[in-house]
Amino acid sequence: MRRFYRLAQASLRSQLASRSPGVPRAPAQLLLKGQETTQGSASTSWLKGWGIVGATAATSTMFLGTSSAFAAPIPQAEVVQADGVRVEASGGARVQHKVIFVLGGPGSGKGTQCGRLLEDFPDIAHFSAGDLLRAHVQSGSKEGNEVAEMIRNGAIVPAEITVGLLQKAMAESGKSKILIDGFPRNASNRDTFLKMVGYDCEMVLFFDCPEQVLEARILGRNQGRTDDNVETIKKRFRVFIEQSMPVIEQYTSLGKVARINTDRPVDEIYKEVKRLVAEV
Numbered sequence: 708m709r710r711f712y713r714l715a716q717a718s719l720r721s722q723l724a725s726r727s728p729g730v731p732r733a734p735a736q737l738l739l740k741g742q743e744t745t746q747g748s749a750s751t752s753w754l755k756g757w758g759i760v761g762a763t764a765a766t767s768t769m770f771l772g773t774s775s776a777f778a779a780p781i782p783q784a785e786v787v788q789a790d791g792v793r794v795e796a797s798g799g800a801r802v803q804h805k806v807i808f809v810l811g812g813p814g815s816g817k818g819t820q821c822g823r824l825l826e827d828f829p830d831i832a833h834f835s836a837g838d839l840l841r842a843h844v845q846s847g848s849k850e851g852n853e854v855a856e857m858i859r860n861g862a863i864v865p866a867e868i869t870v871g872l873l874q875k876a877m878a879e880s881g882k883s884k885i886l887i888d889g890f891p892r893n894a895s896n897r898d899t900f901l902k903m904v905g906y907d908c909e910m911v912l913f914f915d916c917p918e919q920v921l922e923a924r925i926l927g928r929n930q931g932r933t934d935d936n937v938e939t940i941k942k943r944f945r946v947f948i949e950q951s952m953p954v955i956e957q958y959t960s961l962g963k964v965a966r967i968n969t970d971r972p973v974d975e976i977y978k979e980v981k982r983l984v985a986e987v
């Protein structure tokens with residue numbers, strides 16, 4: 708593996724050095740696929756890192772910080788050959804998004820406030836992890852049916868499923884800033900996001916609101932959701948306290964959390980939310 712790393716870096720460096728001007732120069736996520744034959748047996752490795760695609764030799768400060776297994780193929784991959792290692796590098800289309808996580812108990816107003824933000828910030832895309840999962844249920848697949856059951860019970864869906872849906876939505880959004888509402892819901896969600904997406908959020912908006920207020924709001928929502936009933940609302944609130952609050956605490960220790968009291972009128976909350984998002 709170490710040999711692959713070294714050769715992949717050298718290969719990409721030489722590729723960057725020979726680039727003509729005018730190619731994208733934004734810091735990009737680079738996905739490298741290497742195929743190596745050691746003592747007669749072939750193996751494939753995927754590596755992920757960050758670099759400047761299209762930089763000159765002097766500024767091609769490419770590095771490969773992490774290595775991880777990737778299932779996805781690289782769209783429009785460029786192929787370079789180096790010393791027995793085949794390297795495919797993405798063309799720099801994957802620019803790092805600025806991600807804002809919006810967290811808070813069920814019914815705390817995440818969807819409502821995100822909807823308002825879209826009216827004022829055209830460069831922002833909004834994805835509700837819950838909405839993506841509900842859309843996934845519509846596929847009617849075995850996995851979709853399992854997700855439906857978890858939602859009905861207020862349980863947290865395995866992180867790989869949710870992050871996979873988020874990753875696809877982010878890649879297709881064409882926007883630079885992304886609001887992700889209702890995610891990460893537990894430590895596994897956060898770890899998996901970091902591993903699969905490769906970077907962390909800029910900020911967490913934490914919508915703080917008492918449980919009785921949340922229950923009343925959800926029961927008055929009338930959207931036909933399978934989890935908007937007294938029994939599941941209680942489970943969702945418990946899951947929020949036990950599993951989501953520790954994530955918020957972790958981000959608090961990183962200085963990334965803005966706590967907002969959402970037991971107030973929508974317009975009043977929005978003034979604060981808009982100011983915070985404008986700073987990102």
Ligand SMILES: Nc1ncnc2c1ncn2[C@@H]1O[C@H](COP(=O)(O)OP(=O)(O)OP(=O)(O)O)[C@@H](O)[C@H]1O
Pocket residue numbers: 811812813814815816817818819820837889924925927928969970971972973976
């Ligand atoms: N500040 C507010 N005051 C009163 N009602 C509100 C407020 N914000 C949102 N609501 C209402 O409360 C209900 C829940 O709001 P919303 O769907 O935005 O919450 P959410 O946090 O996205 O919920 P969930 O996590 O369950 O998807 C909606 O009917 C919405 O209209």
Ligand SMILES: O=c1ccn([C@@H]2O[C@H](COP(=O)(O)O)[C@@H](O)[C@H]2O)c(=O)[nH]1
Pocket residue numbers: 813835836837838840857858859860861862863864865869888889890891892896934943
């Ligand atoms: O990251 C997520 C987000 C949601 N879920 C499941 O969906 C429901 C509803 O979520 P909302 O945010 O209220 O729309 C939630 O109770 C979970 O079952 C999830 O597993 N992971």
